[in-house]
Amino acid sequence: MSSSSEKIIIIGAGVVGLSTAVELLQHGYMVEIFDQQQAAKAASWAGGGILSPMYPWKYHSAINQLAKFGKQSYLALNEKLQPITGIDFEIEQGGMLIFDHDQFDLGLNYAQHFHEPEQQAYLVHRHEIQKINSQVNTEIDAAVYFPQLSNIRNPRLTQSLLTYVLQHPHARLHTHTPIQKISIAAARVNAIYDTSGNRYRADQYVIATGAWTAQLMAQFNVHLDIQPVHGQMVLYKTPPKWLPTMCMNNTMYLIPRRDGHIVCGSSTNHFGFHQELHEEISQNIIQSALSLVPELSKFPVVKQWAGLRPGSPTGVPKICKIPQCENAWCNAGHYRNGLVMAPASARLLREQMQGLATWVDASPYQWAG
Known part of the structure; x- marks a missing residue:
């Protein structure tokens, strides 16, 4: 996939969706983001911001595989974004x-x-x-x-991600724009429609809608227990x-x-x-x-x-292509650890979209079967 001419639609503008957008923008993609409410809110704003799973020894190894990169990823991202956005993540x-x-x-x-x-x-x-x-x-x-x-001050983190996206020439954000319909034909998404009937098209589509993900997955005839x-x-x-x-x-x-x-x-x-x-x-x-x-x-x-x-049942997110669809992806189901896993999740998704060898084992985040 050549990123220079690819447009990606991301549905969901929480920390996972915005991190995915920043990752794709920094690799040359055009990005259009939709959120049914206000961007950078919901669970992404409400959480505590601990840069580790609570009691990591209780969690599936796939969660810790992504979470262990959280602190260093955010330190590097803060250094890169702060001169642009003027917002410090306040990592303590x-x-x-x-x-x-x-x-x-x-x-x-x-x-x-x-x-x-x-x-x-x-x-x-x-x-x-x-x-x-x-x-x-x-x-x-x-x-x-x-x-x-x-810990990271997550309201400042999400505001910085949002500010970066808003100033980027290859990004567009739609807030208070619920996506009602996903049009699928010949194993491809060809368009999405909001509740007012407006149509939006892209080359690839990413579902990153957090607690609301199962509702959109139903349109792919896929059950996802979130x-x-x-x-x-x-x-x-x-x-x-x-x-x-x-x-x-x-x-x-x-x-x-x-x-x-x-x-x-x-x-x-x-x-x-x-x-x-x-x-x-x-x-x-x-x-x-x-x-x-x-x-x-x-x-x-x-x-x-x-x-x-x-x-989600195990807290292990789905970060992969949606079954039976060639150009739709999922990055959702992070449960209590979305913030700490977000940077590694975004990179893992982008590498799969590009057909690259992934930097961590991608198999735990795929659909079974």
């Missing part, structure tokens, strides 16, 4: 303290067993915890400390650098931002496509946060929100 390497005793052995051995030096961990006890992060509850007696783990999974968050405001590390216990986390905001989450519930806040979930997040960092009670909660993750 504060490390993470994990307090789940039942995860200590797995966490301490993960880096060696899976050859991931960025996941090197150390067992620390009460006095060492206080030296690393003096805000942690003094009653906590032990933790596993991952000093190299980082369900919306509701996740709720609470935001505190403290002085800058007040909380020096990320903290996590029993899948609940605190993520400090550079300016003193602290993101606390997150829940996992199946409420369909409803994104309303639930008071009992908020209180559970708050109580979990205060159990780890009691002094947080002195600061205000400044915002709460919820997003819909693209839940």
